[in-house]
Amino acid sequence: MKNNVIFKxxxxxxxxxxxxxxxxxxxxxxxxxxxxxxxxxxPDPFGLKTEYVGLDNFTFLLSxxxxxxxxxxxxxxxxxxxxxxxxxxxxxxxxxxxxxxGAGVYQTLLIWPYAVAxxxxxxxxxxxxNGRIGLISWYLGLLGxxxxxxxxxxxxxxxxxxxxxxxxxxxxxxxxxxxLQAIPKSIIEAAAIDGANFWKRFRSIIFPLLxxxxxxxxxxxxxxxxxxxxxxxxxITAGGPEQSTTTLVYKIYADGFIGQDLxxxxxxxxxxxxxxxxxxxxxxxxxxxxxxY
Amino acid sequence: xxxxxxxxxxxxxxxxxxxVLFIFFPVWLAFVGSTVTQDDILQPPYPVLPGPHFFENYxxxxxxxxxxxxxxxxxxxxxxxxxxxIMALGITIGKIIISLLSAFAFVYFRxxxxxxxxxxxxxxxxxxxxxxxxxxxxxxxxxxLLNSYTGxxxxxxxxxxxxxxxxxxxxxIPSEMVEAARIDGATPMQFFKDILIPISKTNIAALFVILxxxxxxxxxxxxxxxxxxxxxxxxxxxxxxxxxxxxxxHWPTIFSTAxxxxxxxxxxxxxxxxxxxxxxxxxxx
Numbered sequence: 001m002k003n004n005v006i007f008k009x010x011x012x013x014x015x016x017x018x019x020x021x022x023x024x025x026x027x028x029x030x031x032x033x034x035x036x037x038x039x040x041x042x043p044d045p046f047g048l049k050t051e052y053v054g055l056d057n058f059t060f061l062l063s064x065x066x067x068x069x070x071x072x073x074x075x076x077x078x079x080x081x082x083x084x085x086x087x088x089x090x091x092x093x094x095x096x097x098x099x100x101x102g103a104g105v106y107q108t109l110l111i112w113p114y115a116v117a118x119x120x121x122x123x124x125x126x127x128x129x130n131g132r133i134g135l136i137s138w139y140l141g142l143l144g145x146x147x148x149x150x151x152x153x154x155x156x157x158x159x160x161x162x163x164x165x166x167x168x169x170x171x172x173x174x175x176x177x178x179x180l181q182a183i184p185k186s187i188i189e190a191a192a193i194d195g196a197n198f199w200k201r202f203r204s205i206i207f208p209l210l211x212x213x214x215x216x217x218x219x220x221x222x223x224x225x226x227x228x229x230x231x232x233x234x235x236i237t238a239g240g241p242e243q244s245t246t247t248l249v250y251k252i253y254a255d256g257f258i259g260q261d262l263x264x265x266x267x268x269x270x271x272x273x274x275x276x277x278x279x280x281x282x283x284x285x286x287x288x289x290x291x292x293y
Numbered sequence: 294x295x296x297x298x299x300x301x302x303x304x305x306x307x308x309x310x311x312x313v314l315f316i317f318f319p320v321w322l323a324f325v326g327s328t329v330t331q332d333d334i335l336q337p338p339y340p341v342l343p344g345p346h347f348f349e350n351y352x353x354x355x356x357x358x359x360x361x362x363x364x365x366x367x368x369x370x371x372x373x374x375x376x377x378x379i380m381a382l383g384i385t386i387g388k389i390i391i392s393l394l395s396a397f398a399f400v401y402f403r404x405x406x407x408x409x410x411x412x413x414x415x416x417x418x419x420x421x422x423x424x425x426x427x428x429x430x431x432x433x434x435x436x437x438l439l440n441s442y443t444g445x446x447x448x449x450x451x452x453x454x455x456x457x458x459x460x461x462x463x464x465x466i467p468s469e470m471v472e473a474a475r476i477d478g479a480t481p482m483q484f485f486k487d488i489l490i491p492i493s494k495t496n497i498a499a500l501f502v503i504l505x506x507x508x509x510x511x512x513x514x515x516x517x518x519x520x521x522x523x524x525x526x527x528x529x530x531x532x533x534x535x536x537x538x539x540x541x542x543h544w545p546t547i548f549s550t551a552x553x554x555x556x557x558x559x560x561x562x563x564x565x566x567x568x569x570x571x572x573x574x575x576x577x578x
Binding site: 006007009010012013014016017019020021023024026027028029030031032034035038088091092095096098099102106107108109110111112113114115116117118119120121123124125127128132133134135138139166169170171174175178198227228230231234235249252253256257262265266269272273276277280 | 301302305306308309312313315316317319320322323326334335337338339341390391392394395397398399401402403404405406407410413414416417418420421423424425426427428429430431432433436447448450451456475481482484506509510512513516517528529531532535544547551554555558559561562563566569570573574
């Protein structure tokens, strides 16, 4: 912090940071500590007492095939949502950037799904494929394809990916459009004069210039798919069928609240905590380079 | 103008229109579903053009939580909307206030523990509530916060993004401004109130849009912390309307509720688009 002009006194600033510190302590640090503590204990089936089991919860988890499968599920889900929403966002942003007029209108028409809750997005897509009333599942039925995402795990995964992608395109579109508009037009014009066609310009100039923002978006989208998509999964599949759409976050909820397996749920929280911590450090390292000039 | 070919220009429009179609299609179907009767929906194929039952469906959802003679066990959607709005505004205003205060302290004061506190707040960036959901629920339950607005709002205020955003902005304010205020004999709080807040107005507006959307669309936390119907928010309350198993549910009510659940945050984003774009591009960097 380079700012040299400061006010004197120490009790006023402490008073000013107190609200944030107190709320963080009660709802953030204490529960996080609690999660670490609980992960070392195993409550008996009647919930009367808990027994210290050391790292047993962790070793049990890592040998549990369902838990290991949820890592893979999370990876498939997050990467699919990130890649599809970024691809579509970039595609639309490139098209909007080429227009001289009307880019603003398309921006308005494309960004509002950002404001739609993931749970509501889940409802919108779930009912189109609902076995009883769905429009798309009905037409698929006419074509001889029997869609049933309640039984078919591949269909369940595709549906949660599409619904999450739908809500995420607008975010990526906005960032890519801002990135494209920041590229000096003179560079692109110079390449055009040298005879580079659109694809060549895109490959050799635009895409390299967009790579920092693409990298940033990839990390942000993966973190987003980890956490914010809980509503989509809960509404469309509730983690099923056979846990095929149970992501790490969904499993913490399912084991902790539905299964009442607090020790395991706490151990899962700790594992996810470490995972997200690493992702954030990774992200922040990058941000620091970019913002703190 | 680089692209001289007309065809490229029209292809851009065509591609964008396809994108817009993909974005609008599911919402259009939900809107259609909110204007027809239950029978229209249950007899396939699903209708693609709106019917005449708009007012009937919306007013029964808003004021009764469903049509006459259909016991949903739910509160009215209006009450859910009110709950959601209170929660969203509480989270938004709460976050803005605590982060303005602490960012002010971090930038304009040197006090014992400043570095430590800064890192403590930075740590909260890392963990969304979904990760520590079970112990946070236990804390809220022990404090008697289940089924209360306090319980809906406060655990979601603990996050550092807004603090960092304001800190970044305050650091760009020229020090001459603070110097001038000090020479004029302004106390720290006068400087905060009369100078800092007014010049932060656009940043506050930008953050308001982002945080309102975040707060309004909360799903998991309200789902856990509300056990009585009258505290349900619209985004999670709709879950209980969806039929499970052989149940039929009342689809026009579900669709009207889904449309109403989208309306407030979408209106805020569209009407404050300029601030929204600014807030989004800056807050996530």
